[in-house]
Amino acid sequence: MSLNRILISFSMIFRMLIRRRIIPILLAVIPVVFLTIVALTTSDRILPFRLASLEEEVFINISEKGISFVFFAVASAGFLVSFLALNLIQKNSEVNRRLVICGYKPLELLSSKLLSLLVVILLISVYVGLLTNMLFPIDHLAAFILSLVLIGLVYGCYGLTVGSLVKGELEGILFIVLLVNIDVGWLQNPLFYAEAQNQVIIQLLPAYFPSQTGIISAFTDYSPVNSILKSVLYGAVFLILSMLLFYNKMRLYR
Amino acid sequence: MILEVKNIAKSFGKNTILNDVSFGMEPSTLIGIVGENGSGKSTLLKIIVGEWKSNSGNISINGAVGYCPQKPLLFDQLTVREHFQYFSAAYNINRTLFQERSEALMNLFNYKKYEQVKVANLSGGTQQKLNLSLALLHKPQLLILDEPYSGFDWDTYLKFWDYTKHLISEGCAILVVTHLLAEKARFNRIYDLRNGILV
Numbered sequence: 001m002s003l004n005r006i007l008i009s010f011s012m013i014f015r016m017l018i019r020r021r022i023i024p025i026l027l028a029v030i031p032v033v034f035l036t037i038v039a040l041t042t043s044d045r046i047l048p049f050r051l052a053s054l055e056e057e058v059f060i061n062i063s064e065k066g067i068s069f070v071f072f073a074v075a076s077a078g079f080l081v082s083f084l085a086l087n088l089i090q091k092n093s094e095v096n097r098r099l100v101i102c103g104y105k106p107l108e109l110l111s112s113k114l115l116s117l118l119v120v121i122l123l124i125s126v127y128v129g130l131l132t133n134m135l136f137p138i139d140h141l142a143a144f145i146l147s148l149v150l151i152g153l154v155y156g157c158y159g160l161t162v163g164s165l166v167k168g169e170l171e172g173i174l175f176i177v178l179l180v181n182i183d184v185g186w187l188q189n190p191l192f193y194a195e196a197q198n199q200v201i202i203q204l205l206p207a208y209f210p211s212q213t214g215i216i217s218a219f220t221d222y223s224p225v226n227s228i229l230k231s232v233l234y235g236a237v238f239l240i241l242s243m244l245l246f247y248n249k250m251r252l253y254r
Numbered sequence: 255m256i257l258e259v260k261n262i263a264k265s266f267g268k269n270t271i272l273n274d275v276s277f278g279m280e281p282s283t284l285i286g287i288v289g290e291n292g293s294g295k296s297t298l299l300k301i302i303v304g305e306w307k308s309n310s311g312n313i314s315i316n317g318a319v320g321y322c323p324q325k326p327l328l329f330d331q332l333t334v335r336e337h338f339q340y341f342s343a344a345y346n347i348n349r350t351l352f353q354e355r356s357e358a359l360m361n362l363f364n365y366k367k368y369e370q371v372k373v374a375n376l377s378g379g380t381q382q383k384l385n386l387s388l389a390l391l392h393k394p395q396l397l398i399l400d401e402p403y404s405g406f407d408w409d410t411y412l413k414f415w416d417y418t419k420h421l422i423s424e425g426c427a428i429l430v431v432t433h434l435l436a437e438k439a440r441f442n443r444i445y446d447l448r449n450g451i452l453v
Contacts, residue, residue, distance in 0.1 A: 002346075005343045005344070008343040012329070012339075015332065015336070016331040019331040020331060094327050095327045095329055098323065099340070101303050101305065101319075102344035102388075103346060104344045252303075252305065254313065
């Protein structure tokens with residue numbers, strides 16, 4: 001592995017991302033749209049709900065608007081990053097193969113894509129975190145931004161896995177939309193989760209621990225360390241899977 | 255021998271594409287492989303460069319390979335210069351050498367004025383020139399060209415043949431695969447790929 005080659009590839013990937021104007025525009029606009037819809041449609045009624053991932057039974061009272069801001073902030077970050085990761089892996093896959101034929105190692109290319117994804121995750125997380133905090137004061141902003149980074153990692157690595165596994169763009173988008181909608185967009189909503197049947201199914205889904213980290217850090221003084229560690233573990237599983245699939249896709253037979 | 259292809263076979267399901275294909279190339283030779291569309295020419299090249307796996311047979315390559323695919327495989331959002339920079343990293347070429355060689359290739363094929371232009375804004379012919387230049391950047395010992403001059407104008411076509419003469423004089427072996435072969439006198443040997451067999 002050559003650090004110089006990883007950095008050159010990273011700089012090229014980042015240039016390509018920025019030059020496709022629709023990407024920076026979507027990254028800036030989608031969170032604003034999500035959060036504006038929340039501001040316009042949710043009420044200020046106070047709802048009690050249980051913090052699901054804590055060992056002890058803790059109930060908190062939060063406004064519907066507040067919980068919706070946090071939930072949609074996490075959802076928009078996860079949604080954006082998974083699409084971007086899918087795009088990073090699927091777009092230009094034939095040219096990437098040519099680079100491998102010319103001497104790049106598949107792991108060098110994947111590392112540069114991961115580095116690009118990480119930078120984008122950090123930018124999105126800080127942006128969405130600050131935006132949410134402007135609309136609803138977050139108790140622990142740094143930890144909340146960390147929860148957005150975690151959802152980005154988990155869903156980014158999921159996007160990389162889908163992109164390495166599925167060749168067609170449409171099929172890839174379908175895989176992303178299906179899971180993101182069911183998981184982040186619906187089941188992890190605390191208002192739904194509080195009364196859901198078979199909660200263990202929801203706890204097994206990728207967005208569970210990042211969402212819990214977000215909720216705990218946004219509304220309480222409890223430690224989210226347990227949720228953070230489990231989020232990282234979940235992300236690592238997807239990361240290893242995506243690395244294996246990408247390597248298999250890019251390797252040469254000689 | 256710089257390239258030795260031995261008993262290569264490739265099938266997709268029940269459809270046999272290549273059947274016991276063997277040939278070799280010495281340095282400073284120009285070999286052509288012709289065949290109709292769908293005869294398996296590109297499949298054979300993809301197996302030689304390692305992109306696809308053959309069902310049986312061996313390939314041995316002794317030296318750096320330059321591969322120019324049929325369709326320009328380029329990044330739409332990167333400029334010509336950035337392509338040279340990216341591929342130089344792949345070939346492990348240092349900065350001074352990369353600048354020297356990329357300048358020479360852009361001047362040779364007359365597209366230096368597009369150095370800072372994104373590929374998406376280049377004509378098909380200029381994309382083809384860049385596609386070929388990227389295969390030449392590291393001065394390979396074995397150059398594999400899949401329909402290399404399909405988008406060239408007459409002037410570039412002539413420059414291409416002049417340059418191949420120069421490469422051959424420096425010891426490079428060149429394999430050209432095409433469905434239509436002119437300039438037959440330039441080749442040391444021409445194979446015809448028919449029904450999966452080289453004749």
